[in-house]
Amino acid sequence: MQEPFGQRGRLVAGVVLLVVLAGFVCWAGTIPGDLTDSDHPTEVDVTQNREAYVGDRVALGGRVVETDPVVIATRASGSGRFTLVNANEGLQNGDEPLERGDSVTAFGTLEDESTLVAERTTIGDTAGTxxxxxxxxxxxxxxxxxxxxxxxxxxxxxxxxxxxxxLSLRDVTPWPRGSASGGDRGA
Structure with a gap:
């Protein structure tokens, strides 16, 4: 059977594929900052120096400890609490309101030292992941x-x-056929 484009065709196709993939990698880095949360301060930064981030856009992650209003704790000990305004309205991957124990990430503007006006909220589902x-x-x-x-x-x-x-599993046995334990391999 003759190959339609030969070895050179495969080589050219491989190079084109690598160039396209490299282009996608470069293009992904040009997405505006509003679409990604990676360029914004996180709970690690904000919790240490809250005053410095008032009025800035931040991404805070934590566990819901209260639901009316929604309050998250950014530390496992339950400290680092922030009240989320509009958390349920900006919820992107859930239909029901947030519940205690939900792991969430909220993106928005830090209104004061303990209040985040959330534009987007997502629930982290560890079992689903x-x-x-x-x-x-x-x-x-x-x-x-x-x-x-x-x-x-x-x-x-x-x-x-x-x-x-x-191939089948019978073709790839680790010991010679007829030997149940493989003990007569070197004998």
Whole structure:
């Protein structure tokens, strides 16, 4: 079977793909600051020197300790408390009002030393994140297994090519066939 573009075509396609990916990386760094919270002071900065950040846009993360009004604690000990104005109105990834114990990140303007007028609020779902990572890991293992089973690297063509007959677990045993324990390997 003849390749439509040959080895040079693959090389050109690879270079074009890398240039496009590099372009996307550079483009992602040009997003205006209003769309990302990474350029703004966080709870680590603000909690240490509240007066310096009054009137500034900040991103505060913590646990909800009170719900009427919404108050978050930025430290695990329960200290570093801030009242969030408009927290439920600016909630982006939830339909119900915030509850005690929710892990939230609020972005807005620090009105005074203990009040944040929230433009956006997001709930951090640790169980959902753990589930997502586990499913992604298992799916990644499945994809790598399927790839290793059905494809091989051809050093003559410098390309991955389909295997004539896919590998199976019986083809990749760690000890010789007929040996249950593998004890007669070196005998």
């Amino acid at each position: 753990a589930y997502m990572l586990l499913v992604s890991f298992v799916a990644g293992l499945w994809v790598v297994g399927r790839f290793a089973r059905d494809w091989r690297f051809d050093f003559d063509r410098l390309a991955f090519v389909p295997r004539d007959d896919p």
